[in-house]
Structures are given as structure tokens and as C-alpha cells.
Amino acid sequence: MQDNTPLLAGKVALITGAAHRIGAALARGLHRQGMNLAIHYHTSRGAALSLQHVLNRQREESVILIQADLTETSKISSIVKQASEAWGHLDVLINNASSFYPTEIGTADERCWEQLIGTNLKAPFFLCQAAAPYLAARGGSIVNIADIHALRPLKKYPIYSITKAGIIMLTKAMACELGPEVRVNAVAPGAILWPEQELDELAKQRIISRTFLKRQGSPEDVLRAVLYLIRDADYVSGEILTVDGGRSVNS
Numbered sequence: 001m002q003d004n005t006p007l008l009a010g011k012v013a014l015i016t017g018a019a020h021r022i023g024a025a026l027a028r029g030l031h032r033q034g035m036n037l038a039i040h041y042h043t044s045r046g047a048a049l050s051l052q053h054v055l056n057r058q059r060e061e062s063v064i065l066i067q068a069d070l071t072e073t074s075k076i077s078s079i080v081k082q083a084s085e086a087w088g089h090l091d092v093l094i095n096n097a098s099s100f101y102p103t104e105i106g107t108a109d110e111r112c113w114e115q116l117i118g119t120n121l122k123a124p125f126f127l128c129q130a131a132a133p134y135l136a137a138r139g140g141s142i143v144n145i146a147d148i149h150a151l152r153p154l155k156k157y158p159i160y161s162i163t164k165a166g167i168i169m170l171t172k173a174m175a176c177e178l179g180p181e182v183r184v185n186a187v188a189p190g191a192i193l194w195p196e197q198e199l200d201e202l203a204k205q206r207i208i209s210r211t212f213l214k215r216q217g218s219p220e221d222v223l224r225a226v227l228y229l230i231r232d233a234d235y236v237s238g239e240i241l242t243v244d245g246g247r248s249v250n251s
């Protein structure tokens with residue numbers, strides 16, 4: 001008789017910033033694959049509770065919530081410990097949480113630097129470090145969510161672009177440091193969801209026109225990339241998988 005149990009059934013993932021947008025899409029998709037989830041959120045309590053309710057109705061006691069400000073580094077070990085203790089182990093860490101806002105030269109200040117670096121780069125480093133022993137015990141993996149602007153800076157967003165460039169090197173450095181027990185990779189999305197700061201239609205079309213596929217992607221495209229890296233890519237580590245319709249290589 002064929003075993004139809006999903007390959008990820010019973011495995012545990014900690015996803016940061018998973019209450020909405022791409023993080024929530026990843027949570028829903030990994031949950032469909034049978035994974036148990038520790039969903040981290042900062043201020044989006046309502047959205048996190050709603051997502052937890054929906055997923056736990058589908059499969060009882062399969063999702064827990066962890067609230068924390070990732071810029072408070074002293075709390076990071078506790079986040080990982082809560083996730084691992086919920087089901088007795090941890091298989092996957094997805095560093096998805098990210099802050100995004102402009103910091104134009106002449107207006108940026110140290111508060112912006114500390115907040116963006118703290119959330120987007122410092123926290124993922126210390127989360128990787130805290131999670132490493134748990135993941136190593138399970139032959140687990142880490143997926144960092146980067147951005148195509150890690151390599152091509154986004155005008156008016158220099159600090160954000162710097163943090164995502166750092167995520168690329170964090171991924172490679174952690175693959176070096178944590179192998180062979182833990183694989184570490186990244187996904188770099190392009191035009192998937194528009195920024196919450198509204199873009200006009202002309203700006204959106206300009207972005208889409210620079211892709212080879214001439215269309216916007218979807219969170220499901222990012223989910224499929226993450227699934228490949230954590231489920232199917234046993235001999236892949238230190239890789240940056242770009243999901244942008246070819247935009248990043250279109251000169």
C-alpha cells in the first residue's frame with residue numbers, strides 16, 4: 001500500500017514575522033504539508049490569532065504563537081526554546097521577519113539604522129545561532145528570506161538594501177559554520193507582493209516590465225522555493241534561490 005503521508009508530517013518549523021503577507025503564506029503552505037508551526041509575531045496579534053485559529057481547526061494543537069520584539073536580542077534564545085519545546089524538537093527555521101521603509105540620504109538617523117539592522121540582520125544571525133543545536137540534532141535546515149535588492153540597491157532604501165545584502169552573506173557564512181549537520185539557504189523574492197506603502201499603477205508596470213516573464217509573482221512561488229530547499233534539496237547549502245521572474249538578471 002502506498003504511503004501518502006507528507007514528507008514533512010510531524011516536523012516543526014519556526015517562522016518569524018508569519019502573521020501576514022509572505023510569512024502567513026509560508027505558514028499555511030507548510031502546515032498543508034503536515035508541519036507543526038511556531039508562528040512568531042511582533043505587533044500583529046489579531047492576524048496571528050486568526051491564522052492560528054484557522055490552522056488549528058484544520059489540525060488540532062499544530063500551531064503555537066510566540067510574541068517578541070526581535071530587536072531585543074536577549075529574548076531570541078527564548079523564542080527558539082519555546083518553539084523546540086512545544087513538540088520536543090525543531091527541524092526548520094525560516095527568518096522571514098523584516099522591516100521595510102525608506103531612509104533617504106540626508107534624512108536617515110541612527111534610530112532607523114538600529115531598527116532596520118536589528119530586525120533584518122542582527123536578529124536572523126542570533127536566531128541561527130540559537131537554533132543551531134536543535135537543528136543539528138535533527139539534520140534540519142534554515143531558510144532566510146532575502147530580496148533581489150540585496151544585489152541591486154533600491155533607491156531611497158539604502159539601509160534596507162544593506163540589511164538584505166547582509167542576509168546573503170549571513171546565509172553563506174552560516175552554511176559554512178553549521179555544516180554538515182545544518183543546511184542554510186535563502187530565497188530572494190522579486191515582485192511578489194507590493195509594498196504596503198502604495199505604488200501607483202505606472203510604477204507597478206515599470207517593475208513588471210523589467211522581468212523576463214512580464215508578470216507579477218505570488219506568495220505561492222516563494223512557498224514552492226522554500227519547500228524545495230527544506231524538503232527536496234538535501235545536497236544544497238549556501239545557495240540563494242532568486243524568485244523574481246528574471247528581473248535581477250535583466251540589464
